[in-house]
Amino acid sequence: MKKIAVIGGGIIGMTLVNYLDSKQFEVLLYDSGKNQATGASAGIISPWLSKRRNKQWYALARDGAAFYEQLVSDFSLTNEIYEKCGTLFVRDQVALDQLEQLAIERKEKAPEIGQIRLLNPKETSEILPILRPTPSLYISGGARLDGKAYLNHLRKRALGRGVRIISDEVKVQKAGNGWEINRAEEKVVVDKVVLAPGPKLKDLLEPLGYSTAVEPQKGQLISFSTDLNTNNWPVAFLDGEADLIPFNKGEILLGATHENEAKWDLRPTKKAFEKLTQGVDRYLNNNSLTDFPYSFRVGTRAYTPDFAPFFGPLKDEVGLIVASGLGSSGLTTGPYIAFLLSEFLNGKVDEWEMSNYEKDFDHYITVI
Ligand SMILES: Cc1cc2nc3c(=O)[nH]c(=O)nc-3n(C[C@H](O)[C@H](O)[C@H](O)COP(=O)(O)OP(=O)(O)OC[C@H]3O[C@@H](n4cnc5c(N)ncnc54)[C@H](O)[C@@H]3O)c2cc1C
Incomplete structure (x- = not known):
């Protein structure tokens, strides 16, 4: 052997x-x-509407997202670990219309995208109640993984x-x-x-x-322990660095930063907290996340030129x-x-x- x-x-x-x-x-x-x-990540699996032009990366990410179906079955992954919860994109209406077109085109080779729906402000806050009423695009194939x-x-x-x-x-x-x-x-x-x-x-x-x-890049996420009923909430890509990743049982993650200069440093920073929370505040309804207890998750990604x-x-x-x-x-x-x-x-x-x-x-x- x-x-x-x-x-x-x-x-x-x-x-x-x-x-x-x-x-x-x-x-x-x-x-x-x-x-x-x-271990530090809590991630969004939803690569299809990325604007990156690298075709090889996109093909890998698309096929990687599709591979999760086999992974779930091969390793009996539960919903606590991986769940298809859907993805919400929050942008202005012009950008949303463009994203919808891109989703329709990409769905030809990536049926995993699932349903594609433009939501009006009321529908958005019904599907993700923590958000202020705002237009959005919903795709049902998006998922989250607890690393x-x-x-x-x-x-x-x-x-x-x-x-x-x-x-x-x-x-x-x-x-x-x-x-x-x-x-x-x-x-x-x-x-x-x-x-x-x-x-x-x-x-x-x-x-x-x-x-x-290959170089190291620091990534910080904030994990809020809320008393909200987050079951079946989708993940949300907001404009800027702050994305929302709700897990079941009230946990909501906000992140992540991309800090090239910080290299191997793993200390949580006030600057990251302010950047992430201020970035998301304008999208939230009255439930400000900063009222809830929180902790940091910090890891080091590997990136290439x-x-x-x-x-x-x-x-x-x-x-x-x-x-x-x-x-x-x-x-x-x-x-x-x-x-x-x-x-x-x-x-x-x-x-x-x-x-x-x-x-x-x-x-x-x-x-x-
Ligand atoms: C905050 C954050 C949020 C993220 N969000 C997302 C997301 O939403 N969606 C997404 O797709 N990706 C996301 N990522 C990226 C993703 O987590 C990483 O790209 C991926 O986990 C890297 O996996 P890896 O196995 O290459 O490396 P790692 O997970 O870093 O594992 C490498 C391991 O090797 C060990 N090691 C290194 N050298 C040695 C040695 N000499 N001997 C023994 N052990 C060694 C390290 O200690 C480490 O445990 C996120 C990352 C971070 C940090």
Whole structure:
């Protein structure tokens, strides 16, 4: 049996170990948990009306959102973890009309968008009662994922499949035809290694002779514990950085920030609180969120110069696979990326051919 080590237990690593063929591989998952993005996030899965022009990113995000149907069934995800709650877009009427057209066009290749409806101000506040009456566009296919709950659920499944999970930071170096995984307590040699460490990819690749363009970006979310009946509320994209993500049992998340300069800093800031709450205040009815108790969730995303992820085997290296740069849409693309990697590693596909989804690795990784 071959040994495989996965470095990083975020959405990519944790999903991947659950898809790797346990008859072929003895699987080890190393995760330090430091600066993790997945556990801090509580995310919107609704990529279809993005105005980003990167076609490969859009194809990946669209197919990633569609893949959730299989994911829910493969891993028995409950509504507490993932729920199709619908998405509301709040804009002025001209922008809403344009978004409706875009939704109709994109639905041809993405039936997951579901129903598309322009709502009048009264209908908007009926569907999301915390909002002031305002026009909006509703699509029924939007969903939300609780990153932390997802990881907890998959961790249990992985342990049940015999995956060895080690909560520690490791380094990697070449060892003959394999790879040596080093931590203070032990050294293990494996046949294959998958690096899915978010922005820490730079630190792991440098000793192997590669540099990468991945950088850390701080993201802060505020979680309000309200006494509102939030059941069946959709997520809402408001103008600006502040989006609303209501969960059941009264929890409402507001966020997230995108702070490139803050790099690895995980401290919650007053500035972020003010920016996010002031950004959302003008959309809210009398229930101001700041009257409720709150806490912060802070994580570090990995981003690349073109904000697109890259993933797959490194040319000229046997058994070295990387996946990083998932940016702001990693909950949407992460599980599908992990599944594609598992199909390759499990030997279900012979060739790694991902030109529909990503640029050549030369854009992101160079030999030092
Ligand atoms: C506040 C916030 C809100 C977000 N909202 C959304 C959203 O609405 N929709 C969406 O699609 N996406 C969203 N995202 C983005 C998404 O969460 C990330 O893109 C995705 O979770 C990244 O997953 P990952 O597995 O690549 O990395 P991570 O989740 O960061 O996991 C990497 C893991 O590797 C570990 N690690 C690193 N180096 C080592 C080492 N040497 N040894 C051992 N372990 C190591 C880290 O500690 C970490 O646990 C959000 C992110 C944040 C922070």
